Amino acid sequence: MTACWRLIRPHQWLKNLMIFFPAFLSGSIVQPGVAQRGVLPMIAFCLGSSATYVFNDLLDAPRDRNHPRKSRRPIASGMVRPRSAVIFALLLVVGALGIALLVPGIFPVLLVSYLLISVCYSLKLKDVAIVDIFCIAAGFILRLEAGGGTLGVTISEWLFLTVFLLSVFLSTGKRLCEQRGLGEGAGFHRKSLDGYPPGFLDIAMAMTGAAVLVTYTMYSLSKAYLIYTVPLCTFGLFRYALRVKAGEGGDPTEALLKDFPLFVTGLLWVIMVASGIYR
Template sequence: MVSFSSSCQLLRPRQWLKNLMLFFPPFLGGVLLQSGMALRGLRPFAAFCLASSAIYILNDLCDRVNDGQHPKKRLRPLPSGRVSSRTASLLSVACVMGSALAAWGSSAVFLYYLVAYFVVSTAYSLFLKDIALVDIFCISAGFLFRLLAGGAVFGVAISEWLFLSVFLLSIFLSTGKRLGEKRHLGALAEQHRKVLVAYPKGFLEGAMYMTGGSVLVTYTLYALTRSSGLVLHTVPLCCFGLLRHMLRIQSGADGDPTESLTRDLPLFVVGLLWLAMVGWGIYGA
């Protein structure tokens, strides 16, 4: 019998934080607090959570041999043997069916982004993750599909500067994650994730610095388009958050953005301050 904790580990509920991206368009558009608006996003949010969990399980199935050689991932349910491949496969299928059920009745545009997310993520898990740069852009696409799906669900247009900010931020986070993996694994990098050796020395650092600076520029331009001056005042928070994340990675910490946000106190506090200031600037006026 598979334990409940092992099943939860396979689903990776902590990573569901990424699916809150669906609520960014109505939140930043100033309509999230309108009557019934937040409830409208619950089923789409559940659909993306279940779809992402199905992908995480698929990815674990594909990587179970390599994960067994990883200092941390070898303790996961599949490589440790606590969950069989058959059980994990059945759970993944159940998540796909649950996602389809949660998305039933949603708009055609939302379904398009959900399916696109699932297809790209599946291709990533199966073979695209082994192709340099393509792997990073696949991860980035997942964030963009969530953002655009949120705009479709709530009927909110995505501004050009917001789209570019999210795109560049996702590339920044993805390169940081790869850099963190490469540094942490060292000589074992190729055994765990062979694409890591395809990135020459200095490339990931340069890409992280380049996209980090670009995020700061595009977010500043996005903030300048807002009517609230308080939103512009969150630019220093953005700058601090980017630099703090880079400092953590260069100091040898895990590059996973969810881990960084939930386990690093300065980043967590900055995230809450950003949320409070943007929220007050949009809804408090």
Template sequence: MKITAYLKLLRPTQWLKNLMLYFPPFLGGTLLQPGVLQKGMLPFLSFCLASSSTYILNDVLDRHRDTHHPRKKHRPIPSGAVPVAAALLVGAACLGGALWLAFSVSHILALILVAYLVITTSYSVKLKELPVVDLFCIASGFLLRLEAGGEAFRIEISHWLFLSVFLLAVFLATGKRLGEKQALGELAGGHRKSLLSYPDGFLQGAMYMTGGAVLVTYTQYVIVRHALVYTVPLCCFGLLRFILRVQAGQGGDPTESLLKDLPLFIVGVLWAVMIGWGLYVGY
């Protein structure tokens, strides 16, 4: 048994998305209060396990198509490093642990987690084949993480923050689909059916539209917070950098883009520092 193969199966780098649970207390200025960080550990861990279980299911269902993908063929299941039966066993263990942790926090958090699991499972089985629907399924995952954070920390999510996260999620999902279509070319339909349904120019247009909308809603969210308005240029740079990366054929995976693109990573760190300074020091 290769431990590294099983770790890759869980896709731990994708757990970065679950930091969305900490956005409500971070943006609400309460993250550094005593006990707040610890309060979010169980919800965060539950979503990490839940997301890993859905990734495993998706990899099992897509294992035959992934063998023809230039990068995904090296994943543990399509490459044969992890047997399907073993992968399903690990996925079931992750699922059970996720539900147990969520119910131990609150029934509402558990319901949000179940909604996340239902949508992501439906996405893996069928919905990813439906154009536009697949984009909204991906976006729902980010929104449910945000709402889970609000529930875990008992913080109400503002309308502008909700809209900013939703539009950003659609923007990133669109960029990811466009990156796949560009990278796979004529083989795109064999890997993902929905890519055949997107006419030329649609994904680019959707990415530009949602990117502009993100800038507007994010500006509305921070403009009343005075010091935070100075993070808008960083938001604009990050959006444009991601578009440039996708259009240049460097891939549209949000997590990989953040970790592997130095300008994006620096901007992300600067954004967090400026938000932290404005909320926890400047005031």
């Protein structure tokens, strides 16, 4: 049971809170029934994303066994048999699709799109430089659009750009941390890393980080109460970049949960936004 729990990576479900962001930022999440409508989509994305993690681990198991950290994953370490993992992944997919069909509107299409992109990513696209980063970013955008469509909130252009660029920034940081940590053997563990020349990911991370600040600032100007969160977001971006350059890990979810300054920054952002909208 413990191995299966590790296999589905429940800590990564934090990403699926993106579904509630449009309603939270618009101030409508406290309206009767709004938050409740996001529960089923949230569960569906949790099951679907966990299924893609299992599928990805199945394909990566041979290489993961030679990785200093990933060798401890349930499939790579032999704690979970491949056949059991396949059955488990199929059950998760069936559960996700079954729940998605209960949600009206375009949500089932968005979830299926997410699953298809994730499968293509695991099969081939994760080995293609730049494309791998954009595939990860697409997952965040689909979550955002799913939240807007399900909860009846229009996604503004600046919010769309902010989420897209932030996801590219975080994904680039993750790849940079992997490239630096694995050294000359980086390409063996992840082929796409061989496609990034020295210094490219540093430049890409700096570019997208700066772009995030611009788009988020423009978004905050449309909502006066958000302008005071720009310095906080700047600190958060700098802190994440510092973690990456220091080799402390580039996984966004793990960074948020394990890095105390980042966790406090995120918590303060939620408090400040909530106080500005719902006071």
